[in-house]
Amino acid sequence: MTDVTSPLQGTIVRVEVGEGDLVRAGQQAVVIESMKMEHVVAPEVSGIVRRVVVAVGDTVLPGQALLVVEESDVDIAGDETEQARDLDAVRPDLAEVLARQAVGRDDARPAAVARRRESGQRTARENVDDLCDPGSFVEYGPLVIAAQRRRRSVEELVSQTPADGLVAGVGTVNGHRTIVMSYDYTVLAGTQGLQNHRKKDRLFELAERLRLPIVFFTEGGGGRPGDTDGTGASGLDCMAFNLFGGLSGLVPLVGVNSGYCFAGNAAILGCCDVVIATADSHIGMGGPAMIEGGGLGVVAPTEIGPMDVQVPNGVVDIAVADEAEAVAAARQYLSYFQGRAGSWDCSDQHALRHLVPENRLRVYDVRAVVDALADTGSVLE
Structure with a gap:
């Protein structure tokens, strides 16, 4: 026995x-x-x-x-369940997680996607997918919701505030690991909430530790006054801005904007090494609500920081037509920090003999000289 x-x-x-x-x-x-x-x-x-x-x-x-x-x-036969186990089968608990994640995806939010189409813009997830190498993006904190449980039901927050308005994680761009973050304007106007501040804190710390570049899509209305579940008094008791500023000079910081970018979102954009903005961008440290609250009158968002102001004054480094062009510019900018190119070609360098005049007083096209000196298609102005 x-x-x-x-x-x-x-x-x-x-x-x-x-x-x-x-x-x-x-x-x-x-x-x-x-x-x-x-x-x-x-x-x-x-x-x-x-x-x-x-x-x-x-x-x-x-x-x-x-x-x-x-x-x-x-x-005695072995456990029937074990014998018949399908390694590809999805257990009920995993199915629940996958269903919960799907709530925040674009195909589950047709009304939100339609609003972006009406404004001629892409969704946050479309921009992230376009920037990252296919299948490489791993999202951080997709299940969080806005910190508003004291005034809204959890069910409503799950359906209306996915990821607390910040799609963020780590992917690869041109084969190199990159932190990619995007405020989601379809969620509470891309405002900065308690939970998405926490996600930023975590990823900024990761960028410092692993020396990873950051690409940040910054469209949004700044700090969010409607969160109720925190213990702070002003919503400014977070580390995100300090942590992001500390990354300057340590890792490449790329800011991309389309549409409105006000207040805290503009602070993030302004800390970036390079600012890429689309033609429909309006960028300002004070949005309409802040301007009106300060007694300066009622101002339409389209009157604040348009591109015909922000490009000449140097706020915007690279002006582009749309988000697709902005993503391409961001990818090209990052390539300058990603080591030697696997292959390249350039124009015949003999052309430089004729591009620069013998007469030192004669003006000439400097851009043509730069294009000839550089690898073909590699110049980003």
Whole structure:
């Protein structure tokens, strides 16, 4: 006879065999709860259960007998579930997680996507997917919701505030790891909430530790006054701005904007090494609400920081037509920090003899000279 003993002190929560049952080595027979965790006990030999010593609710000590098994060669099949296990099958708990993640994806939010189409813009996820190498983006914190449980139901927050308005994570761009972040204007106008501040803090710390570049799509309305679940007084007691400023000079910081970018969002954009902005961008440290609240009158968002102001004054480094062109510019900018190119070509350098005039007083096209000196298609002005 062989005793099946308890490996630890705990409480019996399940006994899955009875006297006379056939058991095989490794078969789950008894489950013990200890420190709120369940521990499976299985016999080390196959045979016949001759005695069940414990019952549900009993407290057992280490080494205490639970079952007595008479070892024998028994004809017993393995666990049917284990035999038929489909490694590709999705368990119910995983299915629940996947369904929860899907709530925030574009195909589950047709009304939000339609609003972007009406404004001639792409969604945050479309921009992230376009920038990152296919299949490389791993999102951080996609299940968080706005910190507004005191005034809105969780169900509403799940459906209306996915990822708390910040799509963020790590992917590869041109084969190199990059932190990519994008405020989602379809979620509370791309405002900065308590939870998306926490996501920024985490990823900014990761950028510092791993020396990863950051590409940040900054469209949004700045700090969010409607969050209710925090303990701070102003919403400014966060580390995001300090952490982001500390990355300057340490890793490449690329800001990309399309549409409105006000207040805290503009602070992030302004800290970037290079600012890429589309023709429909309006960038200002104060949005309409802040301007009106300061007693300066009612101002339309389209009157604040348009491109015909922000390009000449140097706020915008690279002006582009749309988001697709902005993403291409960001990808090209990052390539300058990603090591030697695998292949390249250039124009015939003999052309430089004619591009620069012999007469030193004669004006000439400097851009043509730069294009000739550089690898073909590599110049980003």
